[in-house]
Amino acid sequence: MARTQGSHSEITGPRVREAALQLFAKHGYAAVSMRRIASEVGVQAGALYNYTPDKQALLFSLLRGHMDDLLAARAELRDAGGALVRLERFVRFHIAFHLERPEAVFISYMELRNLEPENFAVIEGLRREYEGQLEAILRQGAAEGVFDVSDAKIAALAVIAMLTGVTTWYRSGGRLSVPEVQQIYWTMVRKAVAA
Amino acid sequence: MARTQGSHSEITGPRVREAALQLFAKHGYAAVSMRRIASEVGVQAGALYNYTPDKQALLFSLLRGHMDDLLAARAELRDAGGALVRLERFVRFHIAFHLERPEAVFISYMELRNLEPENFAVIEGLRREYEGQLEAILRQGAAEGVFDVSDAKIAALAVIAMLTGVTTWYRSGGRLSVPEVQQIYWTMVRKAVAA
DNA sequence: GTCTATAAGCGGATAGAC
DNA sequence: GTCTATCCGCTTATAGAC
Incomplete structure (x- = not known):
């Protein structure tokens, strides 16, 4: 069956965590925006909220x-x-x-x-x-x-x-x-x- | 001579540094706003820029x-x-x-x-x-x-x-x-x- | 030296389409 | 599951009055 349009990956969750880990370590939690994490993963910011409540x-x-x-x-x-x-x-x-x-x-x-x-x-x-x-x-x-x-x-x-x-x-x-x-x-x- | 209205203190500079030190230590640089530092000192945010360029x-x-x-x-x-x-x-x-x-x-x-x-x-x-x-x-x-x-x-x-x-x-x-x-x-x- | 007001933009988070 | 669009509050920094 065809996937819904934006469903590109089964492993986005781990990739979000990995990107957040690297960015938080490099720049600090407060200095890293959700938009930046999303950009690193290759998705839009809203998509991150499928993997973390906040x-x-x-x-x-x-x-x-x-x-x-x-x-x-x-x-x-x-x-x-x-x-x-x-x-x-x-x-x-x-x-x-x-x-x-x-x-x-x-x-x-x-x-x-x-x-x-x-x-x-x-x-x-x-x-x-x-x-x-x-x-x-x-x-x-x-x-x-x-x-x-x-x-x-x-x-x-x-x-x-x-x-x-x-x-x-x-x-x-x-x-x-x-x-x-x-x-x-x-x-x-x-x-x-x-x- | 009378001072201009808002000139309340000769030691605002050191107080800005002290407030920034305490707040940066407690919450982190990126998490602390200039407004918060100003509030701690008891002035408005704009006044801080008399003591630091940024x-x-x-x-x-x-x-x-x-x-x-x-x-x-x-x-x-x-x-x-x-x-x-x-x-x-x-x-x-x-x-x-x-x-x-x-x-x-x-x-x-x-x-x-x-x-x-x-x-x-x-x-x-x-x-x-x-x-x-x-x-x-x-x-x-x-x-x-x-x-x-x-x-x-x-x-x-x-x-x-x-x-x-x-x-x-x-x-x-x-x-x-x-x-x-x-x-x-x-x-x-x-x-x-x-x- | 401090104030108020404001510019110009980024922040987290959500809604609803697909 | 991801996108686009959006809310709205907060950000740094500046301009000009007093």
């Missing part, structure tokens, strides 16, 4: 998806053993995961303030859940006597800030490979929390 | 001022001696300086993408200058044999990311004082780069 829901969906992906990927990781190996796994995972999706990482941090309060609370909760996992590893290590951290919560935030910072300078095809970056950061983290 | 110049001026303050404050610091004491001074300075002006720190990082290319290049240059100072300290320490960093540039970026991260969680009047925070971070940094 602009805010589009932003929230991107951030929510990113945090869900992060926690799901982390949950798939083997996470048994002593604190030292658990920490090493966490560090290498965090770097690899974040370097694979720099745009999502960027907006998940930069656009938090553009979320409406209820949406913000959801993302914040997921973020704290992730931070809590690292904090638990550090506490285990302190109990085992292999780590020496005066404040596990602060140490967890400090380590995450350091690791996430790679996304600000890393360029694929640059001087360092991902495994090299992982090694450099793992060495620094290991020493920083060592007993 | 909105972009206002943003650039705030970022430029912050980076100039940072480099000037750092230049006033005694900076002689061995790499270990120089690094300790850098770490304590960085934390204290950044915790004193969280809004300026925030926008200096978040609003870079909203700078026009020439303005961006200026701020980026100042930022690199600051990073270069830490890198030089790390190189000195490596030469002295007191530090072991495989890549001084990466290590400098990692340390700065970790230190600047304090602004995302620190709240004045909270559980930890600034000196306590400085001590915790200095301990981690010292160990992370130690030979």
